[in-house]
Amino acid sequence: MSDLFMTRLHELTIVIYAASVLLYFMDFLNSNRKVNKIAFWLLAFVWVLQTLFLFLHMRETGRFPVLTLFEGLYFYAWVLVSLSLAINRILKVDFIVFFTNVLGFIIMCIHTFAPAYFESNPxxxxxxxxxxxxxxxxxxxxxxxxxxxxxxxxxxxxxxxxxxxxxxxxxxxxxxxxxxxxxxxxxxxxxxxxxxxxxxxxxxxxxxxxxxxxxxxxxxxxxxxxxxxxxxxxxxxxxxxxxxxxxxxxxxxxxxxxxxxxxxxxxxxxxxxxxxx
Incomplete structure (x- = not known):
């Protein structure tokens, strides 16, 4: 898979993630269930993109992607999104997705804009x-x-x-x-x-x-x-x-x-x- 495609995939994920967090913040302030629902499905799409990235990276490297800080940060963000979506659906605890994904979004940004030397280590x-x-x-x-x-x-x-x-x-x-x-x-x-x-x-x-x-x-x-x-x-x-x-x-x-x-x-x-x- 081309580096350009992977870069665009990361950028798209960040943009959608930011939109989801913003909508969750609006729901946090104004208690709007329609906004909450849109934010949830945007976050679910972020999870799909993150999962796609992990799959493509595993296919390219032939291993589970956790051996570098670059990979570890992404997997950490994926775990946060996965857990927050599961807990939100199963336990119905309002606001947990918003607060968890503020943290997850920070981790994603660190991952996306990290120095190049984080990406690999011989x-x-x-x-x-x-x-x-x-x-x-x-x-x-x-x-x-x-x-x-x-x-x-x-x-x-x-x-x-x-x-x-x-x-x-x-x-x-x-x-x-x-x-x-x-x-x-x-x-x-x-x-x-x-x-x-x-x-x-x-x-x-x-x-x-x-x-x-x-x-x-x-x-x-x-x-x-x-x-x-x-x-x-x-x-x-x-x-x-x-x-x-x-x-x-x-x-x-x-x-x-x-x-x-x-x-x-x-x-x-x-x-x-x-x-x-």
Whole structure:
């Protein structure tokens, strides 16, 4: 497939994605169901285009596209769109698509306008293995679960403030109740935590085999275990200490900021994760 076609495909996706986010914002402010429906189907078309890109890229490279930062960002954005569409259809939580896809749109823009050196790395072709693919894929899927959980915590905090200030309006009615938001956020972290743990185990096993001189104090390795630890504290607080409410939502939001720092910053200083070099 020509580079020009792929470039135009990316540009079209960004334009439609922007239109969808804009319409969701209009619906967020004015509660217009017709606008919401148009925005949803635009987003569904974005998902189709993203899926087409992933399929074409897999056919061209002959592997699952997660071995470079360029590929990983795109797969992350695809996971966010897929999860938000599924949750919106199954659970009917208003505003989750808007907030999730503001994040997804930012990831897509970073991907589209990233420097050219993000697109490939010769070492990734040499070190490709099924173990590595599973490790990276599971890590990104866990980040996707943490992302949706983060959005739900933001909605929880917004709903909490509306109730505290006794602002009874359309926005209050369209956001799910506090118990549902907190429960869904917890469930997604329950899914994301073991996936990240398994991903780290597989990644360390792969590194032990393929990179015998790996520095175990590598920033990305340490950062990943910090992410695991903060979400472990979240789960312990929720289950072991029976903690609920605003404080737990704030902890979850702060935990996701550490996820972003680990994803974008720690990898830049890593001598082990060639994916970010």
């Amino acid at each position: 070492m990734s072709e040499q070190l490709v293995s099924e173990l590595l693919l599973i490790h990276i894929t599971m890590a990104i899927l866990s980040y996707g679960a943490f992302s949706i959980s983060f959005v739900l915590s933001l909605l929880y905090l917004l709903q909490y403030e509306l109730l505290k200030r006794k602002k009874w309006g359309k926005m209050l009615r369209r956001i799910a109740d506090l118990h549902k938001l907190e429960h869904l956020s917890y469930v997604l972290n329950v899914i994301g935590f073991p996936m990240l743990l398994l991903s780290l185990i597989l990644g360390l096993q792969w590194a032990w085999i393929k990179v015998p001189d790996m520095a175990w104090n590598d920033s990305k390795v340490i950062g990943s275990f910090i992410v695991l630890a903060v979400y472990g504290v979240y789960l312990y607080s929720r289950v072991g200490r029976n903690l609920h409410g605003k404080s737990l939502a704030l902890w979850n939001a702060a935990s996701f900021l550490i996820v972003l720092i680990n994803f974008f910053l720690f990898g830049r200083f890593s001598s082990f994760h060639f994916w970010y070099q």
